[in-house]
Amino acid sequence: MKILAQLYYRYGTMNSGKSIEILKVAYNYEEQGKPVVLLTSALDTRDGIGWVSSRIGLKRQAKPISGDTDIFGYIENLPEKPYCVLVDECQFLTKGNVFDLARVVDELDVPVMAFGLKNDFRNHLFEGSRELLLLADKIEEIKTICQYCSKKATMVLRMKDGRPVYEGQQVQIGGNETYVSVCRKHYYHPQLESEKTQDQWISTINYRR
Numbered sequence: 001m002k003i004l005a006q007l008y009y010r011y012g013t014m015n016s017g018k019s020i021e022i023l024k025v026a027y028n029y030e031e032q033g034k035p036v037v038l039l040t041s042a043l044d045t046r047d048g049i050g051w052v053s054s055r056i057g058l059k060r061q062a063k064p065i066s067g068d069t070d071i072f073g074y075i076e077n078l079p080e081k082p083y084c085v086l087v088d089e090c091q092f093l094t095k096g097n098v099f100d101l102a103r104v105v106d107e108l109d110v111p112v113m114a115f116g117l118k119n120d121f122r123n124h125l126f127e128g129s130r131e132l133l134l135l136a137d138k139i140e141e142i143k144t145i146c147q148y149c150s151k152k153a154t155m156v157l158r159m160k161d162g163r164p165v166y167e168g169q170q171v172q173i174g175g176n177e178t179y180v181s182v183c184r185k186h187y188y189h190p191q192l193e194s195e196k197t198q199d200q201w202i203s204t205i206n207y208r209r
Contacts, residue, residue, distance in 0.1 A: 005111040007102055009090070009132040011118040012142030013153045013181035018115040020054040021142065022086050025113065034083035037075065038062035041092035052088045062088065071100035075108060082110055090116035093128030102135050115142075121158035121179070122166060123187075146183040148191045153181035157190060164190050 012018050022038070029036045040052050042064035053059035065071060075085060085104060087093070093101075093114075101112045114136070118129045125133070133139065146153045157180040158165045182190065 005105045005109045006137035007105045007132075007135060008111070008113040008138045008140065009136035010113065010115050010140045010142055011129065011132075012115075013117065013144055013156050014179045015055065015181055016142045016144035016153070017054075018142055019052055019088055020056060020058065022052055022088050022113075022115050023054060023058050023060065025084070026060070026086055029083055035080055036084045036086055037078070037082045039065050039071070039085065039087045041089040042066045043092045044089045065093075065097065067094040067097065069097065071097060072103045072107075075104050075110065081108070085110055085112045087112065087114040088116070090114035090132060091118070091120075091126035091128045092116070093131070095127060095131050098128060098131035098135055105137075117156065119155065121156050123155060144181055146186055147180045148182060148186045151183035151185070153183055155182050155184060155187040156180070157182050157187060 010018065010021070026036050026038060038052055038060065040050065040062040042049055043066075050062055050064040051059050052062045063074070075082070085101070087101065090098075101114065104110050105112050114128075114132055116128065117126060118133075119125055144153050145151070159178060159180055180190075
């Protein structure tokens with residue numbers, strides 16, 4: 001019985017190893033002589049447009065995609081059918097992008113693995129994350145540890161001048177200097193430089209967010 005292609009959504013907080021996982025999967029396919037396609041959001045410009053970059057220094061080029069990119073047409077017209085499509089920073093995808101990925105799976109019979117964040121610093125879903133949660137055949141979490149304790153990190157704090165920020169634009173590209181992965185407790189009660197400063201911030205946060 002033939003195994004059908006599927007749409008995989010693998011999410012994790014910042015620094016959970018999503019990009020290195022993509023590079024590892026790509027290497028494993030290509031080591032067997034099976035070509036893959038790497039895609040990434042054009043919004044992520046930390047290492048220039050069109051790069052999948054890991055924290056340990058490994059990186060490789062990928063096709064940058066934006067809201068108006070015809071992903072299905074691009075894959076369909078490749079001279080050689082890929083064995084897998086790998087997508088980095090999938091939280092930045094649009095509803096149309098995710099539908100294109102689903103079509104790649106269903107109509108071209110090519111598996112797609114999408115990696116990215118699930119929720120933003122306000123604990124709201126990104127558009128791409130929401131659509132992948134609806135359409136993905138398999139959803140898996142890539143786990144990492146809270147910055148302040150040994151619990152699993154499930155949320156992301158945006159930091160500015162050493163203090164958490166809970167309001168602002170959803171998309172602000174940044175790395176370790178901007179975002180911290182934390183558990184629920186430390187999202188609402190972050191460990192700051194002093195107890196006085198921490199108490200001031202706790203009084204401004206509520207669990208309605």
